[in-house]
Amino acid sequence: MANAFLKSSRLRLVFDHGVDEMNNPILKSKTFTNIRRDSSADELYAAAQAIGSLAANEIWAIERNDSYDIDE
Template identity: 55%
Template sequence: MAEANLLDSRLRLVFEAGVDDDGKPIFKAKTFNNIKKTAGANELYEAAQAISALCNYSLDSIERSDNYDIVG
């Protein structure tokens, strides 16, 4: 039976940094590596909110990326 081992997690915050000449939003992202593997959605959400409070742009989305090693 195959097994998936979590290698690492990343947290990506996407900010709306304004609008372009056509009125479309401009997005900027910041990625944080080596996120604690056991961190839950609520913990990541609270961390993202705390970080966004220190930024000049409004927070648009919060994304988590997990990388797994699948062995058989």
Template identity: 50%
Template sequence: MAQEMLTESRLRLIFEAGIDGKGEPIFKTKTFNNITKSATADQLYQAAQAIAALSADLLSGVERSDSSQIIG
């Protein structure tokens, strides 16, 4: 039976940085690598809120991206 092993976790913050000429929102992202693999969604959201408080742009979204290795 194959097993999955979590190898890496990243946190991505999406900020709304303004409006373009067509009236569409402009988004910027900031990615943080080497996030603790055991961090919960609540912990990551709190960290994102704290980081966003330091930015002049509006926090639009928070994403977690995990990478795993499949061992057979």
């Protein structure tokens, strides 16, 4: 039976940079690596809000990306 082991976590913040000439949203992201693997969603949300308060643009999305090793 295969097992999945959490290898790493990343926090990705997507910022709203307005719209282009075709009225499509312009989104730019910043990824933070070496996030504690046992961080809860509440902790990551609080960290994202703190970082977002320092940014010039508004946060569009907050994402957590986990990477797993699958082994037997």
